Amino acid sequence: MRVSFTVNGRPQEADDVWEGESLLYVLRERLGLPGAKNACEQGECGSCTVRLDGVPVCSCLVAAGQVEGREVVTVEGLAEYAKQRSCGTGARGTSLDEAKQWAAKGQDSHTGEGTELSPVQQAFIDAGAVQCGFCTPGLLVAADEMLERNPNPTDADIREALSGNLCRCTGYEKIMDAVRLAAARQGEAV
Amino acid sequence: MSSPTPGFAREGGAPLGAPLGTPTKITQGSQTKGGIGESTLRPDGTLKVTGEFAYSSDMWHEDMLWGHILRSTVAHAEIVSIDTSEALATPGVHAVMTYDDLPAEVRKYGLEIRDTPVLAHGKVRHHGEPVAIVAADHPETARRAAAKIKVEYRELPVITDEASATAPDATLIHQARDDNHFGHVPHPNIVHRQPIIRGDVSAARERADVVVRGEYTFGMQDQAFLGPESGLAVPDEDGGVHLYIATQWLHADLRQIAPVLGLPESKVRMTLSGVGGAFGGREDLSMQIHACLLALRTGKPVKIVYNRFESFFGHVHRHPAKLSYEHGATRDGRLTHITCRIVLDGGAYASTTAAVVGNAASLSVGPYVVDDVDIEAIGLYTNNPPCGAMRGFGAVQACFAYEAQMDKVAKELGMDPVEFRQLNAMEQGTVMPTGQPVDSPAPVAELLRRVKAMPMPPERQWESSEGADVRQLPGGLSNTTHGEGVVRGVGYAVGIKNVGFSEGFDDYSTARVRMEVVGGEPVATVHTAMAEVGQGGVTVHAQIARTELGVAQVTIHPANTQVGSAGSTSASRQTYVTGGAVRNSCELVREKVLEIGRRRFGSYHPAWATAELLLEGGKVVTDGGEVLADLADVLEDEAVEVEAEWRHRPTEPFDLRTGQGFGHVQYSFAAHRAVVEVDTELGLVKVIELACAQDVGKALNPLSVIGQIQGGTTQGLGMAVMEEIIVDPKTAKVKNPSFTDYLIPTILDTPTIPVDVLELADDHAPYGLRGVGEAPTLSSTPAVLAAIRNATGLELNRTPVRPEHLTGT
Numbered sequence: 001m002r003v004s005f006t007v008n009g010r011p012q013e014a015d016d017v018w019e020g021e022s023l024l025y026v027l028r029e030r031l032g033l034p035g036a037k038n039a040c041e042q043g044e045c046g047s048c049t050v051r052l053d054g055v056p057v058c059s060c061l062v063a064a065g066q067v068e069g070r071e072v073v074t075v076e077g078l079a080e081y082a083k084q085r086s087c088g089t090g091a092r093g094t095s096l097d098e099a100k101q102w103a104a105k106g107q108d109s110h111t112g113e114g115t116e117l118s119p120v121q122q123a124f125i126d127a128g129a130v131q132c133g134f135c136t137p138g139l140l141v142a143a144d145e146m147l148e149r150n151p152n153p154t155d156a157d158i159r160e161a162l163s164g165n166l167c168r169c170t171g172y173e174k175i176m177d178a179v180r181l182a183a184a185r186q187g188e189a190v
Numbered sequence: 191m192s193s194p195t196p197g198f199a200r201e202g203g204a205p206l207g208a209p210l211g212t213p214t215k216i217t218q219g220s221q222t223k224g225g226i227g228e229s230t231l232r233p234d235g236t237l238k239v240t241g242e243f244a245y246s247s248d249m250w251h252e253d254m255l256w257g258h259i260l261r262s263t264v265a266h267a268e269i270v271s272i273d274t275s276e277a278l279a280t281p282g283v284h285a286v287m288t289y290d291d292l293p294a295e296v297r298k299y300g301l302e303i304r305d306t307p308v309l310a311h312g313k314v315r316h317h318g319e320p321v322a323i324v325a326a327d328h329p330e331t332a333r334r335a336a337a338k339i340k341v342e343y344r345e346l347p348v349i350t351d352e353a354s355a356t357a358p359d360a361t362l363i364h365q366a367r368d369d370n371h372f373g374h375v376p377h378p379n380i381v382h383r384q385p386i387i388r389g390d391v392s393a394a395r396e397r398a399d400v401v402v403r404g405e406y407t408f409g410m411q412d413q414a415f416l417g418p419e420s421g422l423a424v425p426d427e428d429g430g431v432h433l434y435i436a437t438q439w440l441h442a443d444l445r446q447i448a449p450v451l452g453l454p455e456s457k458v459r460m461t462l463s464g465v466g467g468a469f470g471g472r473e474d475l476s477m478q479i480h481a482c483l484l485a486l487r488t489g490k491p492v493k494i495v496y497n498r499f500e501s502f503f504g505h506v507h508r509h510p511a512k513l514s515y516e517h518g519a520t521r522d523g524r525l526t527h528i529t530c531r532i533v534l535d536g537g538a539y540a541s542t543t544a545a546v547v548g549n550a551a552s553l554s555v556g557p558y559v560v561d562d563v564d565i566e567a568i569g570l571y572t573n574n575p576p577c578g579a580m581r582g583f584g585a586v587q588a589c590f591a592y593e594a595q596m597d598k599v600a601k602e603l604g605m606d607p608v609e610f611r612q613l614n615a616m617e618q619g620t621v622m623p624t625g626q627p628v629d630s631p632a633p634v635a636e637l638l639r640r641v642k643a644m645p646m647p648p649e650r651q652w653e654s655s656e657g658a659d660v661r662q663l664p665g666g667l668s669n670t671t672h673g674e675g676v677v678r679g680v681g682y683a684v685g686i687k688n689v690g691f692s693e694g695f696d697d698y699s700t701a702r703v704r705m706e707v708v709g710g711e712p713v714a715t716v717h718t719a720m721a722e723v724g725q726g727g728v729t730v731h732a733q734i735a736r737t738e739l740g741v742a743q744v745t746i747h748p749a750n751t752q753v754g755s756a757g758s759t760s761a762s763r764q765t766y767v768t769g770g771a772v773r774n775s776c777e778l779v780r781e782k783v784l785e786i787g788r789r790r791f792g793s794y795h796p797a798w799a800t801a802e803l804l805l806e807g808g809k810v811v812t813d814g815g816e817v818l819a820d821l822a823d824v825l826e827d828e829a830v831e832v833e834a835e836w837r838h839r840p841t842e843p844f845d846l847r848t849g850q851g852f853g854h855v856q857y858s859f860a861a862h863r864a865v866v867e868v869d870t871e872l873g874l875v876k877v878i879e880l881a882c883a884q885d886v887g888k889a890l891n892p893l894s895v896i897g898q899i900q901g902g903t904t905q906g907l908g909m910a911v912m913e914e915i916i917v918d919p920k921t922a923k924v925k926n927p928s929f930t931d932y933l934i935p936t937i938l939d940t941p942t943i944p945v946d947v948l949e950l951a952d953d954h955a956p957y958g959l960r961g962v963g964e965a966p967t968l969s970s971t972p973a974v975l976a977a978i979r980n981a982t983g984l985e986l987n988r989t990p991v992r993p994e995h996l997t998g999t
Contacts, residue, residue, distance in 0.1 A: 035241020132724025133238030134466030
């Protein structure tokens with residue numbers, strides 16, 4: 001079947017989709033958007049979290065056909081999405097000049113240098129919330145959505161909002177730091 | 191006298207105590223920004239937060255096929271027949287392979303012992319063993335085709351524990367063993383046995399005023415890294431294959447893969463792709479050979495990605511263990527002796543069981559002074575899932591038991607459990623049960639002091655004017671209590687872990703470092719085969735290059751097999767060993783650069799010949815700070831490149847009869863204090879806080895060090911109250927291979943983790959550093975158990991603790 005929907009603000013069509021395919025599979029394997037991750041494919045880990053008409057969902061549990069005509073935001077579109085929401089200038093974390101001194105420069109390892117980030121993406125880098133990074137895209141989408149709803153979350157609010165996202169590397173402390181940091185920077189920006 | 195403060199980073203920790211040891215010496219200057227000791231940010235951070243970082247499961251290739259593995263549905267059986275005809279006839283299927291289709295004489299692999307069949311031959315020895323592989327044009331087609339393969343099994347009795355493994359009439363898991371442990375084991379179903387005998391336990395027991403015995407059970411833990419096993423094999427035009435893979439050690443994979451493919455190692459190219467965590471679970475091969483076989487058979491690129499169910503069958507787990515201990519002490523609180531017997535279940539294939547046995551034995555008494563010991567550790571072959579490496583590697587199981595024993599002895603003596611530990615704590619100069627002296631700082635008593643001195647979390651945090659916040663109570667949002675039946679407990683534990691590969695292993699690493707001028711700026715390129723699995727090795731390599739070469743710009747080359755081996759990303763060893771190799775190669779590059787400088791400019795300034803020269807801020811400077819030349823002028827268009835191996839000091843095997851030997855490279859120490867609240871009516875545990883103090887020698891990247899400590903602590907918490915692979919003792923089948931049934935800590939289960947980091951230099955190690963990754967995983971579990979015992983008064987001799995253990999129902 002053919003599925004037509006909007007991904008990160010752009011209309012997309014996926015052809016030859018088998019009825020059993022998930023939204024996650026279509027994003028990753030048919031649309032070239034591997035940002036949403038496939039850690040459990042049973043809705044337990046949150047690594048595949050995307051927003052479907054604004055609501056965070058596990059894209060592994062959404063049948064591709066269900067997204068016909070709807071809007072999806074993935075981690076690849078998070079910076080642009082956050083920018084449009086705030087009409088601001090994007091990241092407020094480590095200045096690009098500062099970050100450049102630390103970033104590995106690559107002729108053959110490309111590092112994403114110069115990429116514009118959303119506040120929550122920048123905060124994850126700055127706070128050390130990224131280790132292996134496999135849980136990171138899902139956590140970013142979930143954290144960004146929480147901060148949109150609740151700009152001044154308590155620690156208990158953060159834990160509740162992110163309780164569907166497993167991380168095996170960090171022990172979550174730096175993730176808490178990152179979300180607090182993003183909230184604080186967001187507050188300063190207003 | 192005042193001296194530099196060794197602690198650098200405290201997050202809510204106690205006031206710093208008296209400085210210990212020596213401050214770290216840095217060979218090069220520390221003027222360059224972004225060098226060692228700074229919390230520089232990950233070079234891969236931006237790619238990881240934008241979703242662009244290419245993990246092994248993200249690989250894609252034109253014309254790519256999908257591989258799938260058919261696994262045994264029973265644990266122990268003869269294979270009567272395999273019928274692949276229906277699978278082969280399925281539209282979209284390109285290949286189906288079984289044992290008979292393997293291309294080479296070599297049809298087994300293994301990290302230490304080559305005992306693991308690539309595909310089952312005549313027999314399966316554990317639930318989930320690979321039997322056949324399929325390649326098809328869609329992953330679901332491959333799955334469905336695999337399901338059409340008919341395998342007829344004739345089931346055999348299962349061996350699941352020591353009694354059934356060593357019974358006189360026990361079936362041998364492996365016939366005709368010829369490995370190097372076979373000669374000294376008491377039974378062919380025992381992989382390895384390591385005794386350690388030192389002093390005279392019988393005489394020491396006479397001196398004991400109290401003797402405490404305990405039997406302990408440690409469940410089977412899973413690494414549960416989030417990125418499933420996956421990779422892409424692309425056939426090369428020369429008949430070889432290029433594998434893009436998530437692993438912990440490229441060259442160890444290569445050594446096992448090439449012979450099975452019937453290819454020379456030069457025709458198997460390997461490139462590390464993004465690795466979604468490891469924790470030991472990627473030391474053994476998973477889908478590597480299967481993907482290569484299918485790619486070479488079909489002539490097309492083949493991608494294999496496990497789902498979570500398959501991942502639970504696709505890698506080894508942490509050895510479950512039975513541990514029996516006897517501790518003796520005098521009335522004034524001195525340990526007289528320790529005896530112990532540790533039985534580790536290695537499952538159906540050896541993996542790293544022998545090394546885990548060596549670790550469990552040599553670290554079995556913990557970080558304490560005790561001269562008289564009688565220790566035995568064995569590793570079994572059974573029909574349970576194969577077990578091998580996981581963070582902590584044999585030391586974790588022992589720590590759980592010896593720390594429970596230390597609490598028991600303290601209680602028997604009426605002593606404070608922390609004071610009792612401090613009284614018996616080892617220090618620099620203490621001799622291990624193996625006879626090896628601990629020849630660098632061992633601040634065991636100090637770590638306990640620090641973790642105890644941290645402020646306690648307030649009581650009844652969940653209470654507010656609006657009633658109880660259930661999110662902070664045991665049971666959480668399940669709303670099972672508003673504080674009724676909830677009691678608090680506090681527990682302590684400390685552990686000792688070895689760093690690096692032990693027992694005489696040639697544990698070297700290789701680094702290629704290049705320096706050249708690009709766009710007028712000096713740039714260093716660091717190329718190693720180190721597997722970055724999330725730990726931040728790439729960050730540290732860039733920091734080392736900046737410190738040693740005085741450049742701002744460092745390129746980290748992708749890890750592959752085009753450079754020499756970096757050894758494994760395990761055993762807390764990569765910053766030590768590959769970090770050491772990078773530093774060494776940088777030093778060699780520096781010397782060459784200075785030689786060029788002397789050649790070009792030596793006649794202009796006498797300091798070129800007489801002064802100690804450093805590279806700093808892109809310049810050659812004297813140790814007095816005088817600038818002699820810009821690196822850009824020294825190098826011009828010349829590139830300096832060095833590839834060199836680097837080794838830490840050698841170790842030696844443990845004697846097979848007495849266990850004596852200089853077996854370990856380095857020791858690392860961490861201590862925890864756990865505060866828990868337990869709903870005693872429902873048996874639910876909420877860990878309120880898990881504080882840690884650890885000595886790291888030198889924190890090359892403080893942010894990453896704390897991240898390692900907090901992550902390791904949390905895996906220990908999981909082992910204390912949540913995580914266990916349940917294997918049915920009647921069938922040896924795994925009952926909970928999913929994240930629905932195998933629970934790892936969520937952000938709601940994980941408490942605040944204040945960390946206090948000590949930096950006492952180990953003079954044997956680069957920059958004085960001490961491997962960080964594993965030690966916090968050891969003491970976390972027993973600290974939580976001690977806290978639950980403290981809250982409930984229960985004995986609790988197994989981990990993880992489940993609600994029924996607390997309610998007795």
